[in-house]
Amino acid sequence: MSQKIIVDPITRIEGHLRVEVVVDDNNIVKEAYTGSTLWRGIETIVKGRDPRDAGFMTQRICGVCTFSHYKAGIVAVENALGITPPLNALLTRTLMNAALFLHDHIVHFYQLHALDWVDVVSALSADVKKASDLAFNYTPNPYATGADKLLEVQQRLKAFVDKGNLGPFANAYYGHSTYRFNPEQNLIALSHYLECLRIQRIIAQCMAIFGSKNPHPQSLTVGGVTCVMDLLSPSRMGEYMEKFKEVADFVNRAYYPDLVMAGKVYANEPSVLNDVGVANLYTFKEFQMGRDEWLFESGIIKNGDLSKVYEVEEDKITEEATHSWYADNEPLHPYDGKTNPNYTGLVDGESIDHHGKVAHTKNFDTKGKYSWIKAPRYEGEPMQVGPLANIVVNYAKGNQYVVPVVDTFLKETNLPLTAVFSTLGRTATRCLEAKIIADNTLRAFDNLVENLKVDESTCAPYVIDKNKEYKGRYMGHVPRGTLSHWCRIKNGVIENWQAVVPSTWNASPKDAKGVGGSYEQCLIGLKIADVKQPLEIIRKIHSYDPCIACAVHVMDAKGNNLSEYKVNVNL
């Protein structure tokens, strides 16, 4: 008899991403459905507004990808108006983008994904001297893994646990049979988990240096950047460089070795291997390093065939809504996209609760509509985006910055290239992407410094002709994959706006042909050890770094009696 398992919420905020799978008698996933239960709809709020304001709104879509959408909102308008910003502005954006990527990738691996791989409780029983020695197996110069340091980490964790407050460590599936690290390996990763909390602050400051304001930077403007005084200040520039180096050091001596460790240990864990999901890979060039040079290039790989990389043709992109809560089902190019909501809700059904019992629940209407995410397609096919796509496409193209890093990683872990097409591969390629950015960004920094010596311009002049119609787009690569924003401008205001965000490619519901996106496809065939603790599902979905829709920050204090803190209005 088949059973249904629902994991909701799988992203942190309630009601954002929900996964439903149907398993057979052997607990093998036969059907999978992933949907977002919150409407985004940025498209509707920018309509009729001054195009120069769009970026300031798009950056508020999300609390994590804020800079990605800010830059996209600005560049889409620049593209429409035919503006090429000065090189200084373009390189400054690269430096800010590098800060965003490194913040995002390290926080994702340690704070958001690590507990899927690392059994924190097990670290308490590690031998600190053995762990300290073990760290040298994965790098010649380990980071924060001296025996004294590891002992302190253990004591800190114990004090936290003894307080009865597991805080960030609560609710993982400790002791689950698919955790593979030994206690010493868990302790090494835990030490880096704590270090990451410190390092992420430093890289957030790197963003602030050129942001004019943080949180929510304001220095990008249609035409260029406004942080002229920061660019001309040797101390500000030096601050960026020093802070960036400190973070790059963490990437190379902690993050990278931890992935080498994971690559070796998890190479025998079937639930993280051979699950590429959608084998069509799509990435877009990003990180302008100089006048005509980008760190990563664009390309498309079809059906996992690395022997041919296709050029990206933007008119082949469509979005359809057969199974999405929108009125217009037909595939449309983003320039002509429609965003008319048609919410049909969930339906009554049954699923397994966390005690393993069948319970009545509200389920996806899998025959009908079940997600706020549209189904983006390229030539009618789903695509996988993200670090895996970016690294594999660039590797296949022979990118000089990517090939040696990938080859070295495979050699150090004894993994074949095909192992990259997996949950483990998605997690590892994110680290490799971070390493490549960490190792190369200061070349863009040097080019900026050199260029500033001969050219101080940071903004290009332009006019918006109210009698003219414009259309333009941003296409690029952001931490979760390929992002595009598409806009039309008419009568001097925004006429239409569509954002095709990375998670919509990966988390796409099924299309008219019944073909799902990468989240859904990678779950098919998965064997779940314990239906009450579907860690394998969570780990796979987390490997995409899911970021669905926008951040709604209602503090959830349910289950706690706060009535004594209610403010009496009459006082």
Add this chain to the structure above:
Amino acid sequence: MKFLVLGIGNIMFADEGLGVHLCKQLEKNYKFTHQNHSLSFIDGGTLALQLSYIIAEYDEMIVLDCIDADDSEVGEVFFFPYEAMPKRVNWSGSAHEVEMLQTLQYMELVGDLPRTQILAAVPRRIKPMSFELSSEIIRAASVMEKTLLDFLAKKGFSYEKVADFALQDLARVSFKS
């Protein structure tokens, strides 16, 4: 000591932007003085972990936010210390969004979380893509304003009203600043 008032929320989701709008309103409408203490107002927007380096610089913090609590009604206001938050927040299957509460937990783990109070109201409309606030939340904001002023007065701050910006007016333009 350094005091921080941190407004949190998504300004494009109507009532959900309350924390940010109120933070800006208080900063614009009042002038605060204290012989020894300083007071800053920061729009934290939708960010979380990226705020921790900023928060760490302060000794005491009041977070303005929206809240969803048991037995609560729209427009009700709560003011409580961080310690009163649930010790075991359910984030099973947690993944992406590190939100404010987790940020505070991470800072507690690092060991430099300022003394923190949370001042929050229960929103009505968490409607995507709107700057229009509900009348309940506008009323709640004035309760929060009074609560905060009383709190700061107890801490020895004196204040004077220097302007009269309305919450709804600020909500319509807050994306620009």
